[in-house]
Amino acid sequence: MDALIPRPRGALPRVCAVALAAMTAGSVVCLSPDRLFGWVAVVILILTLGPLLHGLCLAAEEVLNHSNTRGQRLLSRVLPACGFGGKTLLAAGLAGLLLYLAGPPLPHTEQCWKLLVLTSTLYALFKSLGVLGPSEVEVSDICEGRKMNAAHGLAWSFYLGYLRLVLPRLEDSIRAFCVTRKAFRGRGSRRLLILIPLNANISHKLEEEDDNIHFFDNLPNNEIDRAGIRGRVYKHSVYRVLDEHGKDHECVVEYATPLLTLYSMSQESSAGFGEPERRQQVLLFYRTLQEILERSLECRNRYKLILVNDEHEDDPHLLSKAILRHLQQQEREEFCITPPPQQELFNPFALMSSSPPSAPPMNGDCHLPEPMSREPTLMFSMEGPQPLKEAVEDTDHY
Template sequence: MQSQQDALIPRSRGNLPKVCAATLAAITIGGIMFLSPERLFGWVAMATLVLTLGPLLHGLCLLAEEMLHHSNTRYRGRLSRVPSACGLGGKTLLAAVLGILLLYGVGSPLPDSGQSWTLVFLVPILYALLKSLGVLGPSEVEVSDICEGRKMNVAHGLAWSFYLGYLRLVLPRLNDSIKSFCATHQSSSPCWGRGSRKLLILIPLNANISHKLEDEDDNIRFYDNLPNNEIDRAGVRGRVYKHSVYRVLGEDGKAHDCVAEYATPLLTFYNMSQERSAGFGEPERRQQVLLFYKTLQNILDQSLECRNRYRLILLNDEHDDDPHYLSKTIVGHLQQQEKEEFCLTTPPQQDTGHPLAGVRPCVPHGDWQHIEAESREPTLMISLDKPQPLKEPIEITDHFQEAP
């Protein structure tokens, strides 16, 4: 299950573009040094000027717009922030100044110095024009990398909102709610395994979710709701948070009770993709759903309040032909959790003479005879002896006592 989900989640972008760029630069500079080493610094100076003056001129064009129309509304009158926001940073200015000084000191690499300075001024001006027209605009990969690196995607905001506004409030109370539910529903107690005492958060890739799980799969039945949790929130006294219990039938006909629900922010993704003004098509929606899953997983992994109280289930949208895909996926995750869970309970036939007896992993009833002695270890060892003081240091010398 987990390997199938990992195959769908995009990894963070690495440093391969930087390595390729550095390799190309090293090869090019090495070739120039081999062909005409006396003009190397002149070419480097000219290239530096061409590359830095273009962004600086484009930054001046942006600066005019920001200063005239947005200095108060976007920057609250803090004019010192405008130049850096337009790309007129200290590093770019410093590189341009060093390029000018280097070109002035070593001379022009071209036979006619006037041609060099014409090229230096003409190329940046054309760069600023093409950049303003969008011809040299950032690619989709660059925009995606910037948004992911600076946590500016829609998925990042919705994942944090889902965690702070919902999961962090309800997950710490989930275990008590399940205990209260089992106390009032004695007939369903055998259907609750330790692995099912978590909130199953369903995340379909197509973000098209149903408000009733039984509408997606007839092997899933609504059973009842857990006791309501009332929390004072944002001026609302006793705001109600609730979870629904579903009974899921496996392929073997065995019933499993669990608390399952879709991640509600997926409704926002789907509705945005249906609005033309949102500029949010199906490819962007799928990418944002994957990023939402990845971000939410990272947030919950760092949350002490929610640890071991949830299970994220990513649903692939390529199984529309299977009417029981949802129930099979849920049961598969429940069975996997049963194998992963361990409890501190006494085995049915405890060997009291063994010094390591007393703790065992949770296994299905009746399977203990198939477990070898080695599989019962490691176990928890608790000593009842009083703590002993540390030993005094013993001096070791090279002197030997002679025999009397």
């Protein structure tokens, strides 16, 4: 399952770009070292003036059509949002200064300015038409970095609106349930098992997905005042899962309800959300929810996320096997499989007695051997105080 979960994107593209730029600059220096700084200045101006011209087109749209509805200020919000950032303006200014000091690289100055203006204008045109638009990887990187995916919002909503409220009360609900019903014989099942299937197509009844899973009962309801609703009811269902030997295991298990939203979005054409995007969002939902719960003190050791790869599986007992596998893993983690260490027996009165081992106890008292504690303790001597030894002069005089 770890191979399915996408990892956050790293800085490898930046490293490759820096290495490629260094190799290109070294090649140019070796082949034609004359007017190198002039060419560098021209290239930087082209790369910065193009985005600035495209930013002017975006700023015209924002100021003329969206200044009233979006409520953005020109200098503080519109210009930076359209690409007029400090880094771009600084790079363009330094490139212009470098071109002024190094001189134009082309023989005629007019040719240099024609190249600058024409290239920058064509860049703004192609950028507006979408020819130079960001790739899917760039869009995904931006959305993940800025937490703009649907999976991030659903994961935070699931945590703040449900898990953070019910998980701290789960232990008390299970304890109250065990008073009236004989269940939860294993310690590993006293957590909320949250199922996250990759295809996001979940059923409202687990027994319809797997006949080795049977509904047992509901835990006591938790009533919480929430969003103006007095005594809003939150409940969990207890299921019995049969293993290969026919032995049942009780556990509190349910699907992650935000997956219903992801699946419904993939079925609506107006949402623009296909099956590949849905699968990617499910994996991001799992990773985001796991990161959120790992940092939550209220939910620690009260949940277990189970990612179920059910896209191309025809096993009718896939769900029960996944649950049992995680239950067995929890039992191995929580129970000590090795016997406890044997305590050493030590009789503290054996050292104080001068009688041989075969002699009867002194004064007729029988002292049973006591286990020697592993913890450090204070030991007091039963002997009387002794005088200090006198100093003995042992220095040789020659």
